[in-house]
Structure formats: C-alpha cells, structure tokens
Amino acid sequence: MKIALIGNGAIAKLVSQFCAERPSRYTLVGALGLSEDSDSVGAHTVVYTLKDLLAYSPDLVVECAGHSAVSAYAVPLLEQGVDQIIVSTGSLADASLLKAITHASEKSTAKVKLPAGALPGVDALSSAKLAGLARVTLRSAKPPHAWKGTPAESSHDLGAIKAPVVIFSGTAREAATAFPKNANVAATAALAGIGFEKTTVELVADPGLARNTHHLEAEGTFGSMTLDIAGNPSPDNPKTSHMAALSIMRLLDNETAGIVI
Template sequence: MPEKELADRTLPVGLIGLGSMGSFVAREIMKGEIPGIRLIAAADIRPPSSDLLEELQSHSIPLVQSFEGLGNYPLRLVIECANQKVVAECADFFLSQGVDLLIMSVGALVQGNLFPRLAARAEEKGCRIFLPSGAIGAVDALQAAKLRGLDEVILTTRKNPRSLGKIEGVSLEGLKEAKVVYDGPASEAVVKFPQNVNVAATLSLAGLGPEKTRVRVVADPGVDQNIHEIHARGAFGSFEIRLANWPNPDNPKTSLLSCLSVVSLLKRIQGSVQIGG
C-alpha cells in the first residue's frame, strides 16, 4: 500500500490515565505492537514514573494534566484508563466532538442512565463507543445469543480471599474452604465488589442487563488465580466458559488477559480482517 494511504489509515489516539492499564497500553502502542494506531497525547493528573515519562518524551508524546487538555489535539479515538468518575465527566466532552471512545472503567456504565445517554450521543454524532472484553470471554457469543432471547446469565467469580479485600459484614479470616460471599444481581455486585465491577458490568451490558444478570462471588483459599465462570442459557442453547487468569507480571494489579484484550480490540478496530464478534 502506498505510504500516503497507510498514513491516512493511521488512527490518532489519546489516552486518559497512565496507571497500571494505561501504561501498558501506551507502551504497546509506542513499541509499534498495534499497527495503524498512533499515540498523539496522554493525560494524567499525576506524573507517571520517570521511565514512562522518558519513553513518552522519546516518542515526542506530550503529557497533559486533564482530559480537557487532550481536546487540543486532532484525535479520532480516546482510550479511558482512569476511573468511573472520569468516564462520567469526559464521555460527553469527546463524543460531542465526534471522537470515538474506548472505555475501560465499564462499571460506570451500569449506574444511572449513563450508558443509554452516551449511546444516544454516539449515535447522534456518528461516533463509536468500544468496551473491551477485559478479563472474560464469550462476550461475542452472548450478544449473538441475545438476538433470539436469553433466559439466564450467571457469572461466578472465584478468588483467593486476599484478592477480594474487605467485604462489609463478612469475615474471611482463617477461611479454610470455599465460601459464597455474594449471590445476587450484578447491579448490587458492582457496588459491593468494585474489583469485579468491570467483568459484571461488561457481561450485563452484553446480555440481560444489571438487574437480571446473576453474580456469585466465592472466596476460595485454594485458588491463586482469579477465576470467572460464565453460564448462559437461552433459545440458542447454552454455554459454559471458565477463565483462570494470572495477573500481568509487569502490572500485578490487572490480569494479563484484560491488558491484552485492549490491544486485541485496538488491532481489530484497525484491522482489515475481523475474527469473531
């Protein structure tokens, strides 16, 4: 392909948040791992590590302190890797300018009417909102199955008690066997278990919604991976999928699969061949 055509297909992107997830995404783009994606500018309210700052500088990528500062650059896609509050604050700002948005803090979208409001704004402005599969899979199968009706979707998340953190009203001290610490709708799970918020939210948005998606959280001292099991049943039949995730060795706060799912989504956005979905 002639060089000019290639340059025209390059997608200029901005990044909000250079923490665990954002720094991974920034580095993958800077390493050239995502053909057709160019990081134009990044925003964070805190200074990044000196290593990352050096890498950004060596690629002439400016760093601004607020997402509004990204508005000065000719971006076509903004990747949000900050937090739920930032999604609520920045989404209208970018969508109104016709800029696509890739949202990592998906939990923001199952609270209040933010999701339908942003979906309507994207429709009106002719731009797109991307939500990566993150730490789970089968989101494509679930959306296809939904077209003929789903009867039930159940997410069972199994984690070592130390990865679950403090749970109001539940003591996990000295736990010897697996214990179900929550069984209820995703809408409540996302409030009680902020660490699981994105998985439950993505599944809800793809399937039956936060009220009808059932979430079970199991504290299990016998596991050292974060395990997500999804069961879905409907007119299509049924499926079960189990993901046993390791943390990203470079960013232990996030699972490796979540990090890779963003890279994979960016590749699909720019790719000529689309597999799955």
C-alpha cells in the same frame, strides 16, 4: 491512527507498548492523567485536561483510568465526535451515566466501544442475545485477601476462610454497586447479555486459588454455554487481569486490520 489514553497506569503502559511496536499503524499522541501521573508510562506526554488531550486530534481515545474518568469524559468525547474505548465498564452500572452516554451517542457520529476485559466469551454472549437469552450467571472467585477493602471485609473474617465462601449473591447491578472496584466483569456480562437486573452474580472468596477466576454460564435459544477463565495479573498491577489490556489491543487491532475478527 492517532490514539490517546486516559490513564497512566498498568493498562496504559501495555497499550503504549503495543502502539510503539506498530509505528506504521498507531501513533500514541498523549495521555490524560491525574497530578500524580507526571512520569509517563511511555514516550508520550501526559496532560491534565481533556482540552489539552483533544488538542492532539486523536482518532480514538482509550479510557484505562477508572470509573471517575468515564463519568467525567465519556459524554464530552461523544459531543466532540471522538471515538472511545471504555475499559472501566463497571461505571456503566450507574443507570443515569449509561443513559447520558447512550443519549450522547445517539446524537454523535462517534462510537463507544467496550472491550471484553477479563470476561471470556463476550462474542458468544452478545451473539446469543440476538436470538434471546433465558439465563446468564457469573461466578467470580478470588483468593480471600483479594477481597480486602470491599464490603466482604466486614461481613467475613477473610483471614480465617479455609474453604470457598460465597461472599455476595445478587444481580449484576447489586454486585457492581456494592463492589465497585470488582464490578467491571459483572457489568460487561450484563451489557453483552441480558442486562444488569437479569444477570445473576456470585462473588466467592476461595483460599485454594492463586489467580482470579470467572465462570460464566448462559442458556437461551442458541443452546447453552459454560466458559471459565483463570487470568494472570497484569505485570504492573496485581489487581488487573492481563486480559484487560489484551482485549483493548484486540479492538485496536480491529480498527486497522483488513480482516476483522
């Protein structure tokens, strides 16, 4: 299977290693990057336009770049009939972008596949949705310094926080809009479950934490569930959970496996 990447960072490196270790199943044909990405994270070549990436005729393109890449390339990939995995799911909180991707997917033979990323229990949540969900809440907590560069920096004195503080409370759409760099997990929960307006999100600065944690609760016809994850960071990017790359690898595994789970 011919795989291409969009992005040349921490996740791209792990996906590249995964493919290189399974040469009978995957060939990583190239990556689309920005001008600063001249040193490839793997043995593949970095190109700078979608046209050059598609010249490698990939069977599947893995976006592991950021929201701007989803805006620029998701619809063109569907129009070219190429399957894609989108890990920057927070981009889909933009209703007009999600509408354009949905519309393009309906006219295309290609599919957009969304990995669980750093969120636990996407399989259970999306199964539960089929019988009806009454409530989905997500509480994402990080050490105070991890909220630097977000609106929490102006609403709270992050350095002075001595006990867990809720820095944001609202819908998944509001969370994704106000905290775009932290939006992926909330967006994935919304997309797997009951949508951006009905999914409620709390963001917490907790000085007792060393790792990012996500606590998901859901109730519905299926029953109720509570899921917790404390994710280790990626080896090359402390802001990205290792699980993000692992969840892409799981989708790639399912593309070529005889038994899919």
